[in-house]
Amino acid sequence: MKVIDKIVEMKQFIRSVKEKGQSLGFVPTMGYLHEGHRVLIKEAKKHNDVVAVSVFVNPLQFNQSSDLEQYPRDFVRDENILTNDGVDVVFYPSVDEMYPNELSIEMNVVKRTNVLCGSSRPGHFEGVVTVLTKLFNIVQPDQVYFGSKDAQQVAVVDALIHDLNFDIRLNPVSTVREKDGLALSSRNVNLTTSERTEAPEIFQSLLKGQEYILNNPNWERHQVIEIIKNYLDEHTTGKVDYVDCLSFPNLLDDIDKNHDIIIAVAIYYQKARLIDNLILNHNGFIKYGSE
Ligand code: AMP
Numbered sequence: 001m002k003v004i005d006k007i008v009e010m011k012q013f014i015r016s017v018k019e020k021g022q023s024l025g026f027v028p029t030m031g032y033l034h035e036g037h038r039v040l041i042k043e044a045k046k047h048n049d050v051v052a053v054s055v056f057v058n059p060l061q062f063n064q065s066s067d068l069e070q071y072p073r074d075f076v077r078d079e080n081i082l083t084n085d086g087v088d089v090v091f092y093p094s095v096d097e098m099y100p101n102e103l104s105i106e107m108n109v110v111k112r113t114n115v116l117c118g119s120s121r122p123g124h125f126e127g128v129v130t131v132l133t134k135l136f137n138i139v140q141p142d143q144v145y146f147g148s149k150d151a152q153q154v155a156v157v158d159a160l161i162h163d164l165n166f167d168i169r170l171n172p173v174s175t176v177r178e179k180d181g182l183a184l185s186s187r188n189v190n191l192t193t194s195e196r197t198e199a200p201e202i203f204q205s206l207l208k209g210q211e212y213i214l215n216n217p218n219w220e221r222h223q224v225i226e227i228i229k230n231y232l233d234e235h236t237t238g239k240v241d242y243v244d245c246l247s248f249p250n251l252l253d254d255i256d257k258n259h260d261i262i263i264a265v266a267i268y269y270q271k272a273r274l275i276d277n278l279i280l281n282h283n284g285f286i287k288y289g290s291e
Helices: 007-019 033-048 064-070 074-084 116-120 124-139 149-165 186-190 193-199 201-215 221-235
Strands: 003-004 024-029 050-055 089-091 142-149 169-173 239-247 261-268 273-280 286-288
Touching: 007 024, 007 089, 007 124, 024 033, 024 124, 033 050, 033 142, 033 169, 050 074, 050 124, 074 089, 089 124, 089 273, 116 124, 116 169, 116 261, 124 149, 142 149, 142 286, 149 169, 149 261, 149 273, 169 201, 186 273, 201 221, 201 261, 221 239, 221 261
Parallel strands: 003 089, 024 050, 024 142, 050 089, 142 169
Antiparallel strands: 239 261, 261 273, 273 286
16 A cells, blocks of 8 residues: 655655546545445445545644644544555655645635534534545546535535536445444544443434424424434433434425434533534435444
8 A cells, every 4th residue: 555645655655546547536534544434435446446545634624723733633544444454555744744834725615514523623614625626626536425423514515516517426335333322433532431321322312303203294304303412311421512403415494304304412421522413314214324
């Protein structure tokens, strides 16, 4: 596996891939890799000749410096995982390489971000689309793979690709979970022992919401939210950031029951903010969110 930390070299590598007429799959990550990332890589390998992964903790998408500092990093470990998984190239640039100067252009995401993580993390998705625009231009992938665990990110990347005419196919991949239901996340290492024990209740709360939808054809959005909130109040000590039920991928509260919806939760623990969601089809069955 090639490890490349310079943009010029990465572009050279990509040029050689394109010259050979090979298809290119790309998985952007912030590293500290786990099974969730590995499933994205596996999908990318299945459908492309060459697979590129980026490992870059993007400071632009962190709105709290403590969160950026606490974000776990271990590139040696990541490199081993990526080598074993048969990745062809990892792009591992420094912050200076990606942002050598103060940016002259700011991106502003005006739809799909006034809810969920967008409202509690101002500037987050602007940081995400900025780094992804740069990465997409550097890597020029045919296909990209994103986890539905970050469903709002999937919705925003979908808008980015369409609005800015990137010739890229977006593939959402279902959330990978621990046996007890906790969604895998690099942030889980920052949970205390007791927080880790109760964290699977987040997934259980979503299943309660889904159960209500499945059993009530005339289900109401506010009831879904209330059921999940009540469950979380009873079963976790974490502080609820949000619970919501919206159309997907438009993320509107005016729900059309003939289309997909998302039920989503974010919880603050002492040193980690965890998110989870289920994307349901019009019948209430899980489309993305669990294997
Ligand atoms: P991150 O390194 O957290 O930025 O995540 C990189 C990619 O992995 C994103 O597309 C995430 O949605 C995806 N991802 C993170 N956790 C999981 C998971 N548990 N299951 C599936 N994909 C995930």
